Amino acid sequence: MSFINSVTELLQNSNQLQSISDTAVLDTELLLCFALDVDRAWLRTWPDHQPEAIQVKTFKALLSRRLTGEPIAFIIGCQGFWTLNLTVSADTLIPRPETELLVEIALGLDLPKVSRVLDLGTGTGAIALALASEHNNWQLTAVDSQIAAVNLAEINRQNCQLDNVSIYQSDWFSQVPGLISSPQYHLIISNPPYIEINDPHLSAGDVRFEPASALVSGRDGLDDLRVVIEQSPKYLDSNGWLLVEHGYQQGTAVRNLFANAGFTAVATQVDYNNLERVTLGCIRERH
Ligand SMILES: C[S@@+](CC[C@H](N)C(=O)[O-])C[C@H]1O[C@@H](n2cnc3c(N)ncnc32)[C@H](O)[C@@H]1O
Secondary structure, rough: OOOOOOHHHHHHHHHHHHHOOOOHHHHHHHHHHHOOOOHHHHHHOOOOOOOEEEEEEEEHHHHHHHHHHOHHHHHHHHEEEEEEEEEEEOOOOOOOHHHHHHHHHHOOOOOOOEEEEEEOOOOHHHHHHHHHHHHHEEEEEEOOHHHHHHHHHHHHHHHHOOOOEEEOOOOOOOOHHHHEEEEEEEEEEOOOEEEEOOOHHHHHHHHOOOHHHHHOOOOOOOOOHHHHHHHHHHHHEEEEEEEEOOOOOOHHHHHHHHHHOOOOEEEEOOOOOOEEEEEEEEEEOOO
């Protein structure tokens, strides 16, 4: 028996996405889930279900957007990160799985039970909210230069019901001294923009839909990392840590920046693809 526009048939539209996506089947499932307001388990349970015409129309419209290359997260308006489901928008980066490594390393550091943590360039709030969800006695301060990102992070904070995160607009550290009475942090964490302005990857794939303010950082991609690394020692407590994400070819340059700024125990960790992705260092003495 054949079904017109059954779940199974609609999922066959994944063929159309093969040329633009490495995850065509998953993408199609997510779009159909969004159109039907169900989860992926439901699709497997009801393969012969025939959605209403309006739902099929919605699904096809979503599929057309994906065919233009628009990221799934922007189409459905959310993205999973750590254990959280975050609202996303075109005002900032879609949180990436690599960035979970930053969270994982931060959680493994030997930090005080009640730690003060600063997340620079918070975007959706991903890093700060993930840390806050794991340690409800940590005090998180999160900043972003883009007011639209600050507002988005605040929406996510409220949705995740996390009271231990405060979010502000700030150009890196510019507003930080006024944010808390003693601006000394046990951990500063950042996934800043780090792509070279002429990097050809900027005109391909998902990043075409993300803002330059979240991606691009000067000719060598290091402009923002320089500011963050050079200024962090002033804001770190003794034995405080700085943890940054960077491009996979920036490891050596970033370790040099850490060493020049007075950090010790400088080390780089590789991501799940075995690429240098996160560098950390400790300030033994306050500057
Ligand atoms: C690569 S995105 C990271 C977003 C988020 N932390 C994440 O990991 O998904 C970089 C973020 O830094 C913010 N940003 C760029 N320049 C900044 C600046 N001068 N001061 C503060 N934030 C900045 C951007 O708006 C963007 O949200």
